[in-house]
Amino acid sequence: MAPFTNPTCGILFTYFEGGEKTKSVKDARWLKSLLQHPLYSDHELDAYDPDTEKQRLNRFLDTGDNAFGTDYGWKESSVEIPLPFEGRKTRRGENEAPKLTVNGVWHRNIANIVQSALEDPIFTTYNTTPFEQRWKTSDNRDIRVFSELYSSQAVLDAYEEINSAPRAPGDNLERIVVPLMLWSDATLLANFGEASLWPIYLFLGNQSKYVRGKPTSQSCHHLAYIPKLPDDWQNTYAGIFGKPPTRDVHTHLKRELIQAIWALLLRDKGFRRAYREGIVTKCGDGITRRGLIRFATYSGDYPEKIILCTIKFLGQMPCPRCFVLKVNIPDMGTRKDMECRQNIRTDTMQRQELVQKARNKIFKKGCPVNSKKITSLLGKYSYVPTTNAFSEFLFEENVNYFSLFPVDLLHEFELGVWKAVLIHLVRMVYSLGGSAIQVVNDRYAIW
The missing domain is CATH 1.20.5 (Single alpha-helices involved in coiled-coils or other helix-helix interfaces)
Known part of the structure; x- marks a missing residue:
């Protein structure tokens, strides 16, 4: 054995050179930094046994005493997706169509997350009264500054809306807007293999971005995890219809899954009550208030946005915010382009009726999901035949769900x-x- 100046060098050499040749110099340096950590103590390894620790970890996971435990507000649910099939007609449409059950949908209640955040002592860093920020320049120009969410026009309008609404007799509580900022992004867990997660995150826009951006502030709330379609879903499909699914069906079901999960979150009675009536709670500063939830932003990359907006990927009109044509994208930055951007997407009853009409053709008439009969209905505006969960809830609240998806350079x-x-x-x-x-x-x- 090579001579070492001290036992620690021997440990590092054995770790790096012993056993399988899968360790890198980076791994050895990592172990060195671990051994040099001020909290590291040799005697703490005396009771270490790999088999015992493995059993302890398995017991931790099996008992449910983990990050997805009910103590943290997590629930496991399942959603059902109607299966389309070319040429198969049904009298009652998608209600009569076979369903694909997707299990393992882990999620939390939006209202419970908001209430917990309002009651936390960190509430003292929140801004509960939105305002305008303005900059008086040296040449006497008055310029409005957009920096924080709580100084945006959307939050100012929401604050005015909730405070101008009628009050019940005896209701003298301060009303505050709780703007929600949502994020979701599929994440690979390793540089090899296919292990991945698709989390949905929630932030409260009452916090300054300078606090919210610090991991130590623990401002990020995990709302849900989007599972994949079941591994055997294609066999299930073929077993029902006697024919494997097409690529268009696969794409359609992925859209349906995400919208089904958001429908699960938005149809919760507690959430709807909190949105319309507010959450009455004693906040972290000791004052009881009524907080009304409002959706402010939903950030994600382009593929995610088009799934959430239920439009076609790089379709004739590929933008989730306006009706710019794909052929006119090279005009970006021109006056013509800026004029086109004023023609924004708006959720309307007509859009909802077109989508429902397309779904009737798919499930009642047996039309393929990407057939000419469907694209002739939806293709002009690049819509897809999927019911939008945000539209289902926010349309009756007079909110245009397309406006939730801002330009986000970090993702775009x-x-x-x-x-x-x-x-x-x-x-x-x-x-x-x-x-x-x-x-x-x-x-x-x-x-």
């Missing part, structure tokens, strides 16, 4: 896109010749 400008743009910019600098590329390198070196 994906890593692959940024790499492609950076490579193109580097090539442009090289084309200039001379010392241009060296100047750019020197500038980046400063940072």
